Structures are given as structure tokens and as C-alpha cells.
């Protein structure tokens with residue numbers, strides 16, 4: 001029998017939350033009468049609001065007292081089923097504390113006794129993370145369904161227009177997004193001078209360039225924008241995630257590293273190039289209707305390191321010429 005209330009403990013990273021969208025859509029299709037409660041970091045929950053990825057959302061705070069209050073709220077909601085996407089002990093503990101009778105997650109960190117179905121996990125990279133999340137629900141008979149593109153809310157489109165205006169991009173001009181940073185570290189960041197060279201070539205192709213990132217990345221994004229020239233601007237730190245969704249949805253192209261922004265852009269349907277470094281593209285490459293993953297993995301790949309001691313050969317193998325060739329083909333295909 002279909003459950004009436006389903007708790008989904010979402011992952012804590014932007015890209016991983018977007019890779020959980022297929023699971024949310026599958027749950028919705030399998031159990032149309034069920035209410036879905038999503039639990040995760042507040043800024044990431046906001047992404048799911050416009051498409052009703054969940055009926056209710058509870059922000060998962062960092063502070064212990066606030067977590068206890070959130071746990072009490074979740075328990076009062078009385079979920080029947082809990083799907084635990086993160087591998088942490090604490091997320092399985094939350095599922096157990098919620099009172100859900102059925103609690104499904106992957107085995108790890110000695111949490112098996114907190115779950116009613118603790119699935120063995122294949123070695124990292126053997127299977128895409130989206131498919132791993134779907135596998136959790138498959139144990140309950142839930143099947144994958146097509147996933148639509150992520151559509152920005154009207155107010156976010158307005159905010160994006162204001163960002164474009166401030167960057168000097170007029171209505172009718174097309175823009176490309178460059179996302180040159182990665183929260184994980186330099187072993188996942190293609191080189192700044194190559195981003196700048198690619199940005200210049202995109203300007204020559206008639207595009208305005210917006211360099212995106214967090215507030216903490218603003219200085220490096222500014223440097224790249226300056227190196228590209230007057231047709232580029234940094235918007236780092238000035239784009240809350242919903243605004244970034246709207247900027248991506250209207251972009252002619254997004255050039256990103258192995259970062260959450262790549263998943264965000266790909267989810268909107270924007271033509272997206274994603275450059276891979278130290279991680280496994282088989283595990284977490286962005287998915288969407290128009291995505292190209294640029295990954296030339298040397299024998300040492302994937303090493304999963306934040307920094308490389310042998311000169312990031314994986315990233316060095318990605319040339320500007322290759323990126324531009326893929327860009328031209330991708331943009332042509334996307335129409």
C-alpha cells in the first residue's frame with residue numbers, strides 16, 4: 001500500500017540535491033497521493049520550491065538545539081517512510097527518530113541498525129549517484145520517470161534580469177556563464193588563464209560573459225572577468241541560487257568545473273560543458289538534455305584529492321581548443 005507521508009533526507013551539497021530530483025519525481029509518480037517532506041540545508045530547499053519537488057520542507061540547521069527542534073517537528077509530521085540519501089550516521093539517526101516504520105538508506109558508518117533496509121553500496125563510481133538514489137526507492141517498488149528541466153519562478157527571472165542589467169547585458173544579447181571555481185578545491189578547478197582565454201573566444205562569438213561563484217570566490221572571479229575584457233563581468237556573490245537558476249535557464253552556454261553550478265545549469269536545460277579533474281565523472285557528471293563532460297582521466301584518476309602533487313594532468317589535458325570545439329558543437333545541437 002502506498003504511504004501517506006514520505007520523508008526524504010536530502011544531501012547537503014548543491015549538485016547532490018539536483019541529482020536527487022529524479023528520485024523526487026519518481027516518488028511523486030509512484031505515490032501521487034503521498035505528501036513528501038524534504039529535509040536539507042535551507043538554501044538548497046529553496047531550489048525545489050518552484051517545481052513542488054516536495055510538499056513540505058524542513059531546513060536542517062547546523063546548531064544542535066535547532067536540530068532538536070527540527071527533529072521534533074519531523075517526528076510530529078509522522079512520516080511512514082524515510083529515504084536517507086546522505087551516508088552519514090546522523091541522517092540515519094534522524095530517520096529513526098522520525099518514527100518512520102520503513103527507513104531506507106545505504107550501509108555505512110555503523111548505522112545499519114537504524115535502518116530497516118540498509119543496502120550494500122557498489123564501489124564509488126560504478127554507478128551514477130542519481131541512479132544510486134533511485135535504487136533506494138526501487139526497493140519499495142518505485143520506478144524512474146522522465147525528469148523535466150528545472151524552471152525558474154517568475155520572481156527569480158526578474159531578479160536575473162536585474163543582474164544582467166547591472167552587468168550591462170541588454171535585452172536581446174545572449175550570455176554565457178563561466179563557473180571557474182569548485183568548493184572542493186583546486187584539483188577540480190580548470191585553470192583560470194584557460195577560463196579567461198575561453199571567455200575571450202566566447203566574446204568573439206558574440207556572447208556576453210558572466211563569471212559566477214560564491215561571495216568567497218568573488219575576487220578570483222573578478223580577476224577572470226577583467227582578463228576577458230569589457231564584455232565580461234563577475235556576478236560572484238550576487239546571485240542567490242534561485243537567481244542563478246534563472247540566469248542559467250536563459251544562458252546560451254554554461255562552462256563549469258565539477259561543481260554544483262554545473263548540475264544547476266544542466267538541470268535547466270542550458271547547454272552545459274563540465275570539466276572534470278580529480279573525481280569520477282561516471283559517478284557524478286551533470287545530467288541534462290544538453291551536456292558535454294570533458295574528462296581525460298590519467299591512470300591516477302580518480303584520486304578524489306583536493307590538491308594534486310603531480311601537476312593536475314587530468315585538468316591539463318583539457319585544452320582551450322578542445323573546449324571551444326565542444327562548445328561550438330553543443331551550441332549548434334541545442335539550437
Ligand code: SF4
Nearest residue numbers: 300301303308313314
Ligand atoms: S592525481 Fe591524477 S587524477 Fe588526481 S588530480 Fe592529480 S592528475 Fe588528476
